Amino acid sequence: MTEEIIIAGFGGQGVLSMGKIMAYSAMMQGMEVSWMPSYGPEMRGGTANVNVILSDERISSPILRNFDTAIILNQQSMDKFEQSVKPGGTLIYDGNGITRHPERKDIDIYRIEAAEEASAMKMQKVFNMIVLGGFMKVKPILKTEYVIKGLKKSLPERYHNLIPMNEEAIKRGMEIIQKVN
Amino acid sequence: MTEEIIIAGFGGQGVLSMGKIMAYSAMMQGMEVSWMPSYGPEMRGGTANVNVILSDERISSPILRNFDTAIILNQQSMDKFEQSVKPGGTLIYDGNGITRHPERKDIDIYRIEAAEEASAMKMQKVFNMIVLGGFMKVKPILKTEYVIKGLKKSLPERYHNLIPMNEEAIKRGMEIIQKVN
Amino acid sequence: MEKELKLMKGNEALAEAAIRAGADGYFGYPITPQSEILEYLTEANPQATTGMVVLQAESEVAAINMVYGGAACGKKVMTSSSSPGISLKQEGITYIAGAELPCLIVNVVRGGPGLGTIQPAQSDYFQATKGGGHGDYHLLVLAPASVQEMADFVELSFDLAFKYRNPVMILSDGAIGQMMEKVYLKPQKKRSEEILPWATTGKPATRERNIITSLDLDPERQEKFNLKLVAKYREMAEKEVRFEEFQTDDAEYLFVAYGTSARICQKAIQLARAQGIKVGLLRPITLFPFPKKRLNELGSKVKGMLAVEMSAGQMVEDVMLSVNGKTRVSHYGRMGGMIATPEEVVENLKIFIKG
Amino acid sequence: MEKELKLMKGNEALAEAAIRAGADGYFGYPITPQSEILEYLTEANPQATTGMVVLQAESEVAAINMVYGGAACGKKVMTSSSSPGISLKQEGITYIAGAELPCLIVNVVRGGPGLGTIQPAQSDYFQATKGGGHGDYHLLVLAPASVQEMADFVELSFDLAFKYRNPVMILSDGAIGQMMEKVYLKPQKKRSEEILPWATTGKPATRERNIITSLDLDPERQEKFNLKLVAKYREMAEKEVRFEEFQTDDAEYLFVAYGTSARICQKAIQLARAQGIKVGLLRPITLFPFPKKRLNELGSKVKGMLAVEMSAGQMVEDVMLSVNGKTRVSHYGRMGGMIATPEEVVENLKIFIKG
Amino acid sequence: MAKIKGAVIIDTERCKGCEVCVVTCPTQTLALAVEVNGKGYHYSYAAFPETCIGCANCAVVCPDGVITVYKLKVE
Amino acid sequence: MAKIKGAVIIDTERCKGCEVCVVTCPTQTLALAVEVNGKGYHYSYAAFPETCIGCANCAVVCPDGVITVYKLKVE
Amino acid sequence: MTEVKAKDIVKPENLAYKKSKILTDNVMHYCPGCGHGTVHRVLAEVIEEEDLQSKTVGISPVGCSVLMYNYLDIDIQEAAHGRAPALATAVKRLLPDRFVFTYQGDGDLAAIGTAETIHTCNRGENILMIFINNGIYGMTGGQMAPTTLIGMKSSTSPYGRDVATMGSPIKMADIVALLPGTCYVTRQSVNTAAGVRKLKKALKKAVEYQRDKRGTCFIEIVSNCPSGWKMTPVESNKWMEENMFPFYPLGDIKVPKDS
Amino acid sequence: MTEVKAKDIVKPENLAYKKSKILTDNVMHYCPGCGHGTVHRVLAEVIEEEDLQSKTVGISPVGCSVLMYNYLDIDIQEAAHGRAPALATAVKRLLPDRFVFTYQGDGDLAAIGTAETIHTCNRGENILMIFINNGIYGMTGGQMAPTTLIGMKSSTSPYGRDVATMGSPIKMADIVALLPGTCYVTRQSVNTAAGVRKLKKALKKAVEYQRDKRGTCFIEIVSNCPSGWKMTPVESNKWMEENMFPFYPLGDIKVPKDS
């Protein structure tokens, strides 16, 4: 099994850390992983994306043109990456701020109103965990227990009190994701 | 005609400028010339030598191992360059400070007591012109009139009053050089 | 002791591996895409644990000359930078090579020339392997292709640097520096307390004074020294060539690629073989010394070699020099921070095969 | 106006030629064996006559960046140094290449690596031709072999630099810099008053602002720029290759040598032919672009080529790349400030012929 | 008594919501919007336009130069 | 009255004839020789050895460290 | 008092402030609230008001302001890290009647470029050096700068700047003021409207001194870096007032003798 | 008063001065009368008297003193031009109990090495910097240095140093004295016996301060270059007294607060 993923959105949406938690938990499950960000000058407000590969085999190229799953969090990223989903692949997107919705027929498209949900739950910080929950529902590769382990590893000790909130967010994400086509 | 010359001695003996005057006058006579110094860190007291080539043809290598004429002005240079005179070539040396005189039989050896003469004449500054005179006598390639022209070119205007003294030195050099073997 | 499993960026893994390898000192100046190395080290603060010195220098020039000073004490010292900073270090590097000092220099390459981009590239190959500084010298150059190798090559570099008393360069790129992968970290080594016989650490009564210099005003002696260097590089060429082969047994065509490009070529092999093209890969791990002999052998076996680089064509010259006309050699490159995809590499292999 | 005949050192001839070529500015820092260039210029004080600016900078780094600034104004500017100083300039040089600016950089090479010696060498060939700085760029490199060429190549360099908007290097050595020969100097040219359309000299209302930079944060645009450079270098390779041949008509063997080494090979040809060995010489005048095509042709005619260099073997790689296995290629080199004599070159030719 | 009345025009699409103008305004005329603009910033706007005295302090400190100020002497 | 008598030993072959010691000596003990040494320098020597008071000033300023000084208190 | 509507006020004849045309319409890449933008804006005003567009050559550094050429509608050269004063030296000597300025950050001017800064000032090149001191390397993600305050955290001084191992913050303006080549050295800020107006005056003086060939003008601007300092813009300005200004006091350090 | 013969005086027990064993027997390549030799000799004495041979690491520059390692019997590293303080920084940090000094000329320390000089002093590295200010580039044949006096001729200021185009001579000691990292900054000379003795005291103080980790010690020695100045050694010393000392006044510029 090899799952090739791109996550793309604004800087500040937690794109990179979501990718990191995915990679970390897959690693804890014994898989091979790679996490390759597109990096820019360290300034706010730009776009950010990351290629994540989870696989049972040694990973060759960490940089890809086509993906099994694209997780898309703003319009710019939609314009750039909709076409890069492999036929038969999966596209997950947050509808917030999207003006042109995905149009492909040869892929599975899911929508998750994570931004809305996050602000409804007053948990803006865990927006990306809601999205992750959606992904975990659609592609059941990552196990929640390992994701939590991953969170523990990546959060500094003093934030460990936030872990229940993250767990909650993942659960919500699993609940609210909806197939579009 | 090609004359390949090395002049070697202490820094400060006017080795480089003697070579320069030779090259300059030959050039004025229409010849091809090259002047190639061995240069070192710019500090006093070291040794200095220069390869001078005077030729009717375009000069290929300006750096040579063997010479038609070697003009040698101290013991170190004698040790280093006696063997570099071509068989049948010429060696001119100043006896002052020489502890081991040249021994080769297959070359013409001339001695010129230029240092002695310069201090006798109280013209230490034109020591090298005395040596040059000796060379001009032994190898009549350079004409005195061009040498004087050369001097004029290489001396700053304010020293032109010294030219007669230089001319005198050349004449003395021609007189005092002696064949040894 | 067990190796420790971590998920890390290449830059972080390299920094952590330096601490664990018992490095004595790191001297660097920030530049993207490798600032994480200095940042990781200041955060880890090894001065408090192993005693390793970590210092942000006022410039790359100062940093490489700090490395010079530290290496001259026989210490395991290193610096890291990215392309423009490495250009600034060239004088220092040639001094270190000329003084025969061991050290590690890391270049996490970005696109050039000039300020260029901050995206990954492989366009500093010539600079690294032929000598970006003046004079006849060479670095021993290692090209990692994974986060694991970013970590592993640190200790290897120090070992080689001290074995040959020669600077070693890890020639990485922004992709490997910035990406995260699994990495097994070795346990902490103690810093060496040995005082090396040639090092300038204060002259005891028992030995002659030690002098570290790259100067010899006497050209005859300098030439002897140059010949000594030539002999050293020849010895490296005999003993230190490292490379990896993928599916070369039945290969009719060969990719030659290092670092990130080699990773992409591995994937390209899968894609190409799925289309019936028998292609393999030789991945040079040491770029200097270059795997000339093996490439020359393969030159008799394959119908052609395609050098894939993130550059306008630099390593390809060493491939050509290796096979010396035995087989067709060509180049496919992306530049300026662009990275070829496996798909486009296959497309270009097909074009190459057609001739 | 008549050309003027003078007896001058190579360094002095170059300095005087710069004034006469109408250069706008010289920025340099002293280093043996080329300090005469700055000294000559300060003595000649062209600021008072042609208006040429002459400035002793605080370092080579400052000097090359002054050149950058001056070139960005569309001015004819230059710097000179010797090996260690040129290494320090590498970052500046790659910026200039990356910003597509014209300028002249003179390297009067001495032995290396490091501080090395101050005697002549040719061990900076790789640095000059392959790019000592980072990123994919090339200098156009001219190699004078006489004092006359030291003078003549100044104007040629400026012409080529402006034609291609690319830095040009005169790669000389301590021997040519320090030796005196006859030189015919061209009459004084007026400094150009033209304001170049791309130059940063103050934006009039009539045009868009001019920007001089080597940065492009977008890798796709940066790659387009890199491709433009590649095209430029290809154009140079087509149009600007310069070389000289000596007795190649009937040659069975060929010396390939530039600069001082080429002079020595000319004498070696005389000596060898006197012994019945039919040897000729190809002297590359441009080292980049290299006379690949002609060497490849000659590769079909001769039994072997001997690259003679004052280095451990650098240009020889370009000779091998040119002939690509067509004929035997070998190298004879002296190093560290030593210069081969014609006699020893002949001896080594004989060894080469024997195989 | 003559009084100065001012008005500000803020290019809200270019505003980065840094709030520097808001804290600088001597008359508390400005505030950040609850909504965000196309770049995701809570932009600045004249919440109490009538209090503006046209002093231009806001414009003078705005790093992005997105404020234009007008003023009128009202008798 | 106790008096100090001094003596200097100059390594004349290493002396570079810079004359710094000569002008420094408070008692004019030293002078440059008319002859030159093996390196061609007019070396320094104690022209008036009896006047030396062993103050070591000469040695202390000699750039080449070629002077050794002895002194003795004479009653 | 009559009611006045906005539409009555917003008329060309009532214009009180509008950004200069020299500031281009490109959206600046600076983080929200960053002082770089304000300085650019003021600089643009001065160039416009002094009618210098056709005479100005600016030199941008490597640092956040590397892209200055996107925002100022003048001819600009982008220098290598730390070397802007070297470029400016050549430009001014080759084109002595142009208005030449450099614009540099603290990493650029006070770390890697120290030698160029000092020698350019020492030669008294007739240029203006604008020095944005935000106590951090903004561009590369918040590393310690030579001007980072004691105890201040950055990504390479995560436990705070420690004098014993990292030295004290360096006061470049005080150093260059020592050199006879400088004619005008001043320290300004842009966090308040009054500060901005003072900076503008200082810039105009520098234009005048350069016109009169008085030597090097050096204007330091103590500025903020909300991103590097990990604060909101408003917090960062407050922190700057409380911490940076005491150590880097604002005001003139050196003025021409006859002024 | 009895007649005393030289042979009565020249006895080991009467030895009043002999060069230190730390000064090797190699003939120094310096020109006759050059101050470099004198400074080497004094330095050797201090290293011997303070019993520092086994603890000393010296750093030589590029300049006439590049070959210092031939003359001092201690471990020495030869640095790249201007970079000696960078080497020394690393040496001292890696070997904190060693006595570390740099030895640099004015071209080396005050031109190309300006940034390293200032930042090493600013970090307050616990090292001694010895600065030989002879107002010229001796090694390369007498070019102008940053410290060349106004009007002074050199091979690159053949008509005399002109302030307008070449700037004023720079006073590095005064600059580094401004930096909190330096603990001791002094200007000395070696043209007289008294001067040499003072220098020795200064060097001993620097040894002590380094032992106590007080920060950077900076000892400038105003020295001569008979060859570069085109004077006899004696003339050069006189010229130095009359011209260099007024501009570079001798004496302490900064001393530790409690001393």
Ligand SMILES: Cc1ncc(C[n+]2csc(CCOP(=O)(O)OP(=O)(O)O)c2C)c(N)n1
């Ligand atoms: C030679 C070189 N070294 C390092 C860098 C990386 N770099 C880019 S900007 C910068 C520092 C920027 O800090 P500063 O000058 O303070 O400007 P700011 O971003 O804070 O305005 C550095 C180190 C580079 N581009 N070139």
Ligand SMILES: Cc1ncc(C[n+]2csc(CCOP(=O)(O)OP(=O)(O)O)c2C)c(N)n1
């Ligand atoms: C990078 C570099 N630039 C220039 C030189 C040439 N160089 C050698 S010594 C020197 C200056 C020496 O002057 P100074 O430091 O004053 O020492 P001095 O000889 O006067 O004691 C220079 C420029 C060099 N070796 N390396």
Ligand code: SF4
């Ligand atoms: S012009 Fe003055 S009063 Fe009006 S909003 Fe701006 S700062 Fe406030």
Ligand code: SF4
């Ligand atoms: S200062 Fe400018 S950018 Fe900041 S909030 Fe106000 S209008 Fe917006």
Ligand code: SF4
């Ligand atoms: S010891 Fe004193 S008195 Fe004796 S020679 Fe030397 S300086 Fe003169």
Ligand code: SF4
């Ligand atoms: S000072 Fe020393 S070198 Fe100079 S003359 Fe006296 S003894 Fe000789």
Ligand code: SF4
């Ligand atoms: S990183 Fe700092 S200096 Fe750079 S734009 Fe952002 S706030 Fe301004």
Ligand code: SF4
């Ligand atoms: S050149 Fe000057 S500094 Fe160098 S040794 Fe000679 S006198 Fe001394």
Ligand SMILES: [Mg+2]
């Ligand atoms: Mg900053």
Ligand SMILES: [Mg+2]
């Ligand atoms: Mg000096």
